[in-house]
Amino acid sequence: MPQIVELPERPYIGITKTITMTTFGLVADRIAEMVGWLAERGHGPAGAPFLRYHDIDMPHDRLVVEAGVPVAAPVEGGGDFHAATLPAGRYVTESSHGHPDRLSGVIESLLKWADEQGLAWDMTEKGGVEHWGCRLELYQTDPRVEPDLNKWDIDLQFRLA
Structure with a gap:
């Protein structure tokens, strides 16, 4: 059952790409690189x-998606990684348990x-394109520890208006 929670601002390092449903790897596969980049900087x-x-x-199979790694305090971006705040x-x-295809x-x-429930999203629609203020999929399972996608835990967080 969905829950409504109040969340604070959260700093992160991210990379944004325009992708299609079949090219998610262009952005998602950069997460490990960001974690390493952060580790190199302490x-x-x-x-x-x-x-x-x-x-x-969706009608044009075009998504603007950002991969992000939260940090305890703001970190300056570098290269194609930028600093931002949720x-x-x-x-x-x-929450979802299982293969990401189930999402x-x-x-x-x-x-x-x-x-x-009569809730309104932090989202506007223009010309059939949804523009979200903050719509997240958080990957709780570390693929290095659990490579079986059917055992992954993923949390969704969609901001309300």
Whole structure:
């Protein structure tokens, strides 16, 4: 069952790419590189790495997605990694256990639940494209420890308006 939680601002290092549904690796595969980049500078992750969806244009199979690694305190970006902060606010959260391919069903249920509750997202739609203020998938399972995607734990956090 989804929950509504209040979350503070959270600093992170990220990289943003425009991708398609079949090219997620262009952004997601950079997470390990970011963790190493942080370690070289004496910083470690301060939470689960995530994918942040900025723009979703499903009719044209175009997504603007950011991979991010949270940090305890702001860190200056470098190269194609930028420093940013997730916005504070009220978020609807839900957890999923299993293969990431299952997420579409979990997201569909989450969106339906929020609609039934009369909740409004921090999202605008223009020309069929969804522009999200903060829509996250947090990857709680370390693939180096558990390579079986069917055993992964993923949390969703979608910010409310």
